[in-house]
Amino acid sequence: MPAPERVPARRVSGRDALDLLTRGELHVEGQIRDASNAVLLCRVTEGDREAACVYKPVRGERPLWDFPDGTLAQREVAAFEVSEALGWGLVPPTVLRDGPYGEGMCQLWIDTPDEPADDSRLLALVDAEEPGEGWRAVGLAEVGEGRTALLVHADDARLRRLAVLDAVINNGDRKGGHLLVDGDRLYGIDHGVTFNTEDKLRTLLWGWAGEPLTEEAAGALAALRGRLAEGEPLADRLAALITRAELAAVRERVAALLASGRHREPSGEWPAIPWPPI
Numbered sequence: 001m002p003a004p005e006r007v008p009a010r011r012v013s014g015r016d017a018l019d020l021l022t023r024g025e026l027h028v029e030g031q032i033r034d035a036s037n038a039v040l041l042c043r044v045t046e047g048d049r050e051a052a053c054v055y056k057p058v059r060g061e062r063p064l065w066d067f068p069d070g071t072l073a074q075r076e077v078a079a080f081e082v083s084e085a086l087g088w089g090l091v092p093p094t095v096l097r098d099g100p101y102g103e104g105m106c107q108l109w110i111d112t113p114d115e116p117a118d119d120s121r122l123l124a125l126v127d128a129e130e131p132g133e134g135w136r137a138v139g140l141a142e143v144g145e146g147r148t149a150l151l152v153h154a155d156d157a158r159l160r161r162l163a164v165l166d167a168v169i170n171n172g173d174r175k176g177g178h179l180l181v182d183g184d185r186l187y188g189i190d191h192g193v194t195f196n197t198e199d200k201l202r203t204l205l206w207g208w209a210g211e212p213l214t215e216e217a218a219g220a221l222a223a224l225r226g227r228l229a230e231g232e233p234l235a236d237r238l239a240a241l242i243t244r245a246e247l248a249a250v251r252e253r254v255a256a257l258l259a260s261g262r263h264r265e266p267s268g269e270w271p272a273i274p275w276p277p278i
Contacts, residue, residue, distance in 0.1 A: 012049060012051050012108070014093070016049075017051065017093040017108050018093050018095060020044055020046055020049050020050075020051055021044055021051075021053060021093060021094075021095045021097070021106045021107070021108060022095045022097055022106075023046055024044035024045050024046035024049065024050075024051075025044065025045050025046065026042045026043075026044055026053075026055055026099045026100055026106070027042055027043040027044075027045065028040050028041070028042050028055070028100055029041050029042060029043055032054075036062055037056060037060055037061045037062050037072065037192070038056060038057055038059075038060020038061070038101075039054060039055075039056055039060075040054070040055045040056070040057070040101075041053075041054065041055075041109070042054070042055045042099075042106075044106070051108060051109070052108075052109035052111075053106055053107060053108055053109050054105075054106070054107045054109055055099050055100075055101075055104055055105070055106050056072070056073055056076070056104050056105045056106075056107075056192075057073075057099060057100075057101035057102050057103070057104035058070045058072075058073050058102060058103050058104050059101055059102050059104075060101065060104075061073070061192075064193070066196060066198075066200070067192075067193060067196065071242075072105075072192030072193070073096060073103070073104050073105035073192070074096060074105075074241040074242065075191060075192050075193070075194045075195050075241070075242065076094055076105040076107065076190075076191045076192055076194075077094050077095060077096045077105060077241055078169070078191075078194070078195060078238055078241040078242050079091055079094075079165075079169050079171075079191035079194050079195075080092075080093070080094035080107075080191075081234060081237055081238060081241070082165065082168055082169055082224070082234075082238075082250070083165055083188075085223075085224050085227050085228075085234050086161075086164075086165060086168075086220045086221075086223075086224055087220055087223070088161045088165065088220070089185070090158075090161060090162050090165055090186065090187060090188050091165075091187065091188060091189070091191065092107050092108045092109075092110050092187050092189065093107065093108045094106070094107040094108075095107075096241070107189070110180045110182050110187050110189070111182060112180050112181060112182060121154065122153055122154045122156065122159060122176070122179050122181070122186075123151070123152070123153050123154075123176045123179075123204065124151075124152050124153075125141060125149040125150065125151055125152075126149060126150050126152055127149055127150075128150055129150065130150075131150065131152040131207075132152070134154065134155050135152040135153065135154060135155060135207075136152060136153050136154070136155050136207020136208065137150060137151075137152055137207060138150075138151040138152060138153055138204055138205075138206050138207060138273065139151055139206070139273065151204070152207075153204055153205060153207050155207065156186075158186035159179075159186065159205055159207075160205075160208055160214065160217070161216075161217065162174075162179075162186065162188050162205060163203065163205040163206075163207075163208060163263060163264075164213070164217045164220075164221070164257070164263070165188070166188075166201065166203050166205065167201060167253065167257060167263070167264040168221075168224070168250065168253055168254055168257070169191065169194040169195055169250070170194055170195055170196055170199065170200055170201055170249070170250075170253065171191065171193070171194050171201060171202070171203060172193040172194065172196065172200040172201065172202050172274075173190065173192075173193045173202060173274050174188070174202065174203035174204055174205060174274065175190075175204065175274050176204055178190045195242045195246045195249070195250065196246070196249075197245050197246055197249045198270075199267050199269065199270060200270055201264060201266075201267070201270070201272075202270065202271055202272060202273060202274045203272075203273070203274070204273060204274070206265075206266065206272065206273075208263040209263055209264065209265045209266065210262055210263060210265045211262060211263050212261055212262055212263075213257065213261055213262060213263060218258065218261065221254055221257055221258050222258060224254055225251070225254050225255065225258065228247075228250060228251050228254065235247065238250070
């Protein structure tokens with residue numbers, strides 16, 4: 001989907017983007033109508049700075065039986081905080097702020113090509129029993145008329161990091177449409193259904209299930225465990241976004257990953273793949 005008109009003359013990123021998202025004035029320019037919750041396309045401006053962004057007001061959230069009302073925006077911000085603490089920058093800059101329709105999540109818009117190049121594809125359906133070189137198998141998917149195809153994802157280091165992040169935040173909805181590629185950067189978006197105390201991990205990124213974590217991932221998780229300790233700045237920020245029980249569950253998931261030294265496997269108690277998968 002194209003960004004709002006008047007693409008900014010210069011791109012903002014990092015702390016500059018967070019500052020602009022927090023302090024700038026939001027101008028609503030459109031709405032993504034096929035989203036399950038209210039998603040508004042905005043322009044955020046301050047002085048000579050401007051950028052496209054997404055604004056999800058709390059009042060536009062649809063109630064969910066397994067998540068307290070009015071908490072999805074906070075979970076999106078908490079996912080960004082954990083991503084930054086891991087050092088991988090997998091979630092676009094995201095803040096919680098007041099806007100034209102009240103408090104909500106505000107996230108930097110990521111421009112993506114309408115048609116990605118073949119060598120940048122992350123997901124595919126193949127008419128084969130094995131995924132082939134450079135791909136990881138997820139499982140069989142129905143493709144119509146009683147036919148099935150093998151759903152695969154790229155054997156990509158960026159996706160592998162995202163699989164670790166999703167295991168930490170207990171992401172209940174990692175669909176293909178929630179993966180964005182901007183140049184050589186990969187981003188995951190739509191993290192409203194995360195941080196539940198019950199195991200709800202649903203993802204398309206099962207290609208490394210049960211395999212040993214990389215040294216990089218183990219090191220990042222060890223550092224994250226320290227930052228999640230009581231009294232640490234990250235722990236304090238998360239405590240303002242999710243419940244104490246949910247924060248304790250994050251610590252437990254990080255400890256479990258480090259103890260096993262392996263990528264998560266499906267629990268068998270919850271559907272492992274989101275629907276629709278893309």
